[in-house]
Amino acid sequence: MRRRVTIAVALALTCGLAAGIAYTQGTSWLRGTTDQQLKTLADIQPGLGTVMMEYGARFTNAYYAAKGGNWDLAAYMIDEMKEIQEVGETTRPARAPLLKAFESNYLDRLEAAAKAKNWSQYQSLAPQVINACNQCHVKTQHAYVVYQLPPTPPAPLKTSR
Numbered sequence: 001m002r003r004r005v006t007i008a009v010a011l012a013l014t015c016g017l018a019a020g021i022a023y024t025q026g027t028s029w030l031r032g033t034t035d036q037q038l039k040t041l042a043d044i045q046p047g048l049g050t051v052m053m054e055y056g057a058r059f060t061n062a063y064y065a066a067k068g069g070n071w072d073l074a075a076y077m078i079d080e081m082k083e084i085q086e087v088g089e090t091t092r093p094a095r096a097p098l099l100k101a102f103e104s105n106y107l108d109r110l111e112a113a114a115k116a117k118n119w120s121q122y123q124s125l126a127p128q129v130i131n132a133c134n135q136c137h138v139k140t141q142h143a144y145v146v147y148q149l150p151p152t153p154p155a156p157l158k159t160s161r
């Protein structure tokens with residue numbers, strides 16, 4: 001009996017050690033001093049291109065959720081746009097003022113229409129917002145990046161109520 005317990009304990013220790021080694025190996029790509037490691041991590045944070053892929057997808061999802069009357073989903077998508085925008089403001093601080101202005105001039109109004117469950121207001125705001133998206137692309141030397149509303153939303157989510 002005592003032997004079995006010993007084996008069990010030894011097994012548990014071996015497993016724990018193996019898991020520990022696996023974990024250490026999992027971050028072995030992070031090398032150098034703490035400063036160097038921080039730089040490595042900072043360098044791989046998403047820039048505006050990655051942020052914008054999410055931004056555009058969420059904007060589209062919000063539009064179709066609003067159209068389908070799923071107002072909670074529409075408001076959620078706009079909220080998430082604001083969250084991911086913060087990543088862009090942090091990693092590309094030069095763009096922060098334009099992003100903040102876009103948020104208060106356009107996203108806040110769109111969110112208000114979603115919270116008021118007002119489709120006619122939302123529908124009339126949408127082209128103005130899209131125009132402002134593309135104006136910012138022009139201002140930031142990306143005039144060839146033109147957002148257009150696709151015929152269907154990208155999310156595998158129910159956009160109706």
Ligand code: HEC
Pocket residue numbers: 047048049050052053055056059095098099102129130132133134136137140142145147
């Ligand atoms: C701060 C100004 C600004 C605003 C506001 C803005 N964008 Fe962008 N967007 C950019 C920049 C800059 C890029 C190019 C990304 C890069 O730096 O490589 C871009 C790229 C994109 C891309 C291409 C991403 C890719 O690489 O595939 C999409 C899609 C996009 N934006 C959608 C939108 C939508 C939709 C809105 C409005 C709801 C919007 N953007 C508002 C600045 C902006």
